[in-house]
Amino acid sequence: MADRVLEIGHFAAGFCGRLFARTGHEVVRLEYEDPAPGWASRTAGELFLHAGKRRIALRDRDLVGDLAARAQVVIVEASTADALAAWGFDDWPTPVKVALTPFGRTGPRRNWQATPHVILAMGGYTQLIGDPGRAPLSLPGHYLEFQAGHYAFIAASAARLAERPTAIDIGFYETLMSLSQFTTVQWHCMGEIRTRHGNEFWSVCPTNLYRLADGWVYVNVVPAFWDALTLFLDRPELTIDERFLTNDLRMQHRTALNEIVAGTLLPLTRSEVAARADAARVPAGVVQTFAEVLDDPHLADRDFWQHVCGPDGRVVRAPRLPWRIDHAPPEPVVLHPVEHTDD
Amino acid sequence: MTDGPLRGVRILDLTHVWAGPLAVRVLADLGAEVVKVEAPYGRGPRDPRESPIAGWLGGERGSDPWNRNAVFVKLMRNRRSLCLDLKTPDGRATFLELVGQADVVIENFSARAMPSLGLDYKTLRRANPRIVYVTLPGFGTHGPYRDRVAFGPTVEPLSGLTSVLGYGPDEPRCTAMALMDPIAALSAASAVLTALRRRAASGRGAYVELSLHEAGVAFSGPWLVDHQLGAHVGPVGNRHPGMAPHGVYPCAGDDAWVAVGCATDAHWRALCGVLDAGFDPAADRAARFAAHDTIDAAIAGWTRIHDKHTAATLLQAAGVPAGPVNTTPDMIADPQVRQRGFFVPLEDRTPVPGNPIHQPGSGSADWTPCPSLGADNQGVLAEWLGYPQARIRALEERGVLFDSPPG
Numbered sequence: 001m002a003d004r005v006l007e008i009g010h011f012a013a014g015f016c017g018r019l020f021a022r023t024g025h026e027v028v029r030l031e032y033e034d035p036a037p038g039w040a041s042r043t044a045g046e047l048f049l050h051a052g053k054r055r056i057a058l059r060d061r062d063l064v065g066d067l068a069a070r071a072q073v074v075i076v077e078a079s080t081a082d083a084l085a086a087w088g089f090d091d092w093p094t095p096v097k098v099a100l101t102p103f104g105r106t107g108p109r110r111n112w113q114a115t116p117h118v119i120l121a122m123g124g125y126t127q128l129i130g131d132p133g134r135a136p137l138s139l140p141g142h143y144l145e146f147q148a149g150h151y152a153f154i155a156a157s158a159a160r161l162a163e164r165p166t167a168i169d170i171g172f173y174e175t176l177m178s179l180s181q182f183t184t185v186q187w188h189c190m191g192e193i194r195t196r197h198g199n200e201f202w203s204v205c206p207t208n209l210y211r212l213a214d215g216w217v218y219v220n221v222v223p224a225f226w227d228a229l230t231l232f233l234d235r236p237e238l239t240i241d242e243r244f245l246t247n248d249l250r251m252q253h254r255t256a257l258n259e260i261v262a263g264t265l266l267p268l269t270r271s272e273v274a275a276r277a278d279a280a281r282v283p284a285g286v287v288q289t290f291a292e293v294l295d296d297p298h299l300a301d302r303d304f305w306q307h308v309c310g311p312d313g314r315v316v317r318a319p320r321l322p323w324r325i326d327h328a329p330p331e332p333v334v335l336h337p338v339e340h341t342d343d
Numbered sequence: 344m345t346d347g348p349l350r351g352v353r354i355l356d357l358t359h360v361w362a363g364p365l366a367v368r369v370l371a372d373l374g375a376e377v378v379k380v381e382a383p384y385g386r387g388p389r390d391p392r393e394s395p396i397a398g399w400l401g402g403e404r405g406s407d408p409w410n411r412n413a414v415f416v417k418l419m420r421n422r423r424s425l426c427l428d429l430k431t432p433d434g435r436a437t438f439l440e441l442v443g444q445a446d447v448v449i450e451n452f453s454a455r456a457m458p459s460l461g462l463d464y465k466t467l468r469r470a471n472p473r474i475v476y477v478t479l480p481g482f483g484t485h486g487p488y489r490d491r492v493a494f495g496p497t498v499e500p501l502s503g504l505t506s507v508l509g510y511g512p513d514e515p516r517c518t519a520m521a522l523m524d525p526i527a528a529l530s531a532a533s534a535v536l537t538a539l540r541r542r543a544a545s546g547r548g549a550y551v552e553l554s555l556h557e558a559g560v561a562f563s564g565p566w567l568v569d570h571q572l573g574a575h576v577g578p579v580g581n582r583h584p585g586m587a588p589h590g591v592y593p594c595a596g597d598d599a600w601v602a603v604g605c606a607t608d609a610h611w612r613a614l615c616g617v618l619d620a621g622f623d624p625a626a627d628r629a630a631r632f633a634a635h636d637t638i639d640a641a642i643a644g645w646t647r648i649h650d651k652h653t654a655a656t657l658l659q660a661a662g663v664p665a666g667p668v669n670t671t672p673d674m675i676a677d678p679q680v681r682q683r684g685f686f687v688p689l690e691d692r693t694p695v696p697g698n699p700i701h702q703p704g705s706g707s708a709d710w711t712p713c714p715s716l717g718a719d720n721q722g723v724l725a726e727w728l729g730y731p732q733a734r735i736r737a738l739e740e741r742g743v744l745f746d747s748p749p750g
Contacts, residue, residue: 001544019533023537036606037583037584037585037586037606038565038584038585039565039566039576039583039584039585040565040566040568040569040574040576041569041572041574043572044565044566044568044569044572044574045565047568048564048565048567048568049564049565103679104679104683104699104701105701106682106683107678107679107682107683108678108679108682109677109678109679110679112659112664112666113610113659113662113663113664113665114664114666115583115586115589115604115606115664117581117583117586117589117602117604117664118602118603118604118664118665118666119666120602121591121600121601121602121666121667121668121669122602122666122667122668122669122674122677123669123674124669124670124671124674125518125520126591126600126602126668127668127669127670128518128519128520129508129516129518129519129520130510130516131510131516134510135581135591135593135600136591136600136668137508137509137510137516137580137581137591138581138591138602139508139518139522140504140507140508140578140579140583141504141507141562141563141565141566142562142565143522143526143562146526146562147525147526147529148699150529150530150532150533151369151529151699151700153533153536154369154373154529154532154533154536154700155373155700155702157533157536157537157540158347158348158349158373158536159348159702160540161348161349161536161539161540161543162348162349162350164348166348166702166703167702167703168700168701168702169701169702170699170700170701171683171699173679173680174680174683174685174697174699175699177674177680177685177686177696177699178696178697178698178699179365179525179528179529179696180520180671180696181361181520181521181524181525182396182397182413182414182417183671184417184671184674184675184686184694184695184696185397185398185400185413185414185416185417185693185695186396186397186398186413186671187670187671187672187675188413188693188694189397189398189399189400189401189402189413189693190397190398190402190413191402192398193670193671193672194670194671195598195670196519197519198516199515199516199517199519201496201519203396207496209500209505209515209516209517216500216505216515217500218496218497218499218500218505218517219497220494220496220497222494225492277491277492278490278491281490281492282492283492283493283494283497284497285496285497285498285499285500285501286500286501287500287505287506287515288500288501288502288503288505288506289503289506290503290506290563290566290567290569290570290576291570292503293501293502293503293560293563293567294567294570294571296501297487298482298486298487298488298556299486299556299557299560301485301486301487302483302485302486302557304557304560308568316568316571316572317567317568317571318564318567318568319557319560319561319563319564319567320561321530321561322527322530322534322553322554322557322558322560322561323530323531323533323534323537323551323552323553324551324552324553325534325537325538325541325549325550325551326549326550327550327552
């Protein structure tokens with residue numbers, strides 16, 4: 001049974017609404033202010049996030065309560081807890097309400113100002129990206145907002161499945177911390193604070209981003225893949241090199257090993273390296289530009305692209321949902337123009 | 344939580360490593376009844392000389408190291424453990440009986456694994472036509488890359504992300520955290536909910552397929568569309584195409600940094616008040632981009648005299664988005680995190696991240712820690728299938744059920 005979903009907000013709410021729209025629900029998005037600055041153009045962001053939704057320009061915020069009363073789900077993304085309350089969120093009778101704010105609706109930082117970049121720093125991601133001795137790197141793109149949107153979709157869908165009215169509070173900060181890899185337990189159980197290690201991995205060698213004749217490749221050789229790596233490199237003598245017999249030894253001689261791997265790979269092209277990796281079954285991935293991702297034969301073979309038609313009639317390709325149910329192919333979608341009405 | 348919205352949803356969890364277990368943890372936190380069907384060697388290093396990547400729970404290997412791998416334990420709360428050898432005929436038959444009582448089966452093996460066990464979707468559907476079967480191989484079950492070895496860090500460069508992450512065009516960097524896994528995890532949990540709602544409406548089970556690769560590429564969506572509109576995108580370090588200033592600035596102390604970003608003119612005016620460096624508070628975004636280097640230098644001059652927490656607090660007090668670049672102990676000590684009870688000392692007093700979905704009546708008070716290997720063999724088989732003790736004992740004796748790694 002399709003829900004009517006009211007969406008208010010920027011990239012997190014927009015991503016959540018996209019999931020509802022792509023899974024057969026009726027999504028009404030309120031456009032009420034300039035969008036938050038994004039990593040792509042405004043047009044690209046709208047084509048990706050808002051196709052398939054009805055978009056309404058909101059002139060009078062007092063009307064939001066009426067719209068919320070007609071929805072089964074409302075998703076609101078606000079800059080702070082107080083900004084969320086100012087929408088009248090707590091008074092709406094919508095069965096399932098989801099609040100998305102940087103720090104959640106409670107706690108001493110509930111009204112702190114935040115950009116995604118700030119949350120990425122506080123949530124432990126920025127500390128890990130980049131080189132030791134240099135500034136840490138913030139993660140580009142909308143990972144944070146899209147993951148918060150995922151949680152909003154999961155929470156709202158679970159509540160609708162259970163037919164339970166509820167109000168849900170999701171903070172971006174906790175979203176990020178919930179998705180930490182192993183830094184928290186590593187600190188508590190080993191007393192180690194994980195920090196930046198460039199493109200290497202501090203406990204497994206060789207694992208690095210290596211330069212090629214026409215780009216880069218990331219190779220991630222956990223111990224079980226060492227023998228395969230020597231085939232991949234066409235350097236079988238490395239299997240009996242006493243410096244590299246175990247991962248511990250490879251870690252001790254990592255500089256020498258990295259030089260050998262880098263020197264062997266440097267003359268090769270990305271397609272040669274990919275073919276070698278496939279043949280030797282070595283975990284390796286070449287760095288692709290967005291143009292190359294759009295031309296990726298695997299994605300084409302898997303019907304990954306969904307056609308999106310903009311208001312000007314132009315058609316672009318956007319990723320479909322990453323999951324498919326019963327092999328259903330993606331249907332084309334349309335980005336509707338914003339309706340300038342208060343009805 | 345035992346009274347969460349997914350109470351009554353039964354999940355058979357065949358997942359391993361990170362993406363799959365994280366997906367199931369999210370569903371378990373929401374109340375699903377999860378049985379982890381696991382192999383006797385699936386919980387960590389087989390070589391007794393090796394330690395797991397984040398150490399042993401409580402810092403001690405103990406007499407049962409397979410139950411003390413900290414990374415494994417962190418992901419496995421709110422589950423029951425059934426240690427069943429699916430490669431045996433009895434193990435396979437028992438599993439298919441469990442499928443008959445389940446709502447969801449989820450796995451993230453390679454594309455070849457389930458068919459090779461004789462447990463492909465057609466077989467599962469025969470056991471239960473209403474089953475929702477979720478498969479999450481690295482590159483999916485078909486296509487030219489189907490048989491590639493897929494680790495999160497090696498899939499990441501194929502998503503396009505690596506082409507925009509780095510100190511500059513000649514210095515690309517990886518995220519260092521297998522970012523495709525948590526993306527795929529929440530995609531998979533979303534897919535499970537979508538399929539369950541569809542089943543509630545139609546009565547039909549579902550075959551659900553997703554891949555680590557496609558989940559990651561989906562997050563590049565705006566860039567991929569923008570490229571078709573003629574945009575050129577490259578790495579910008581810590582800058583942002585729509586915000587200025589935007590950066591990570593050095594603070595007093597060792598490897599101490601604060602992140603600052605001005606998304607609006609109001610943020611900029613507030614920052615001007617803090618810096619008191621003669622900048623025009625009325626400067627628009629274009630003017631700020633033009634002066635970004637100069638502004639960065641002024642911000643760094645100010646942040647260097649403060650520790651990262653003080654710098655963030657002073658900037659926030661003025662209305663500037665700012666936050667310290669936190670390490671793990673910083674996060675765990677954060678008053679915001681403590682007041683909301685986010686980290687849960689569930690596993691031998693080790694704080695593990697909680698669930699960011701807060702709703703009335705929910706919480707971690709009734710969460711259960713990761714069960715020991717095979718702890719629920721008897722309970723699950725008796726409750727789900729009505730197996731008598733003698734039958735369970737026979738399975739143990741025949742090497743189908745385990746509660747520790749053999750040998």
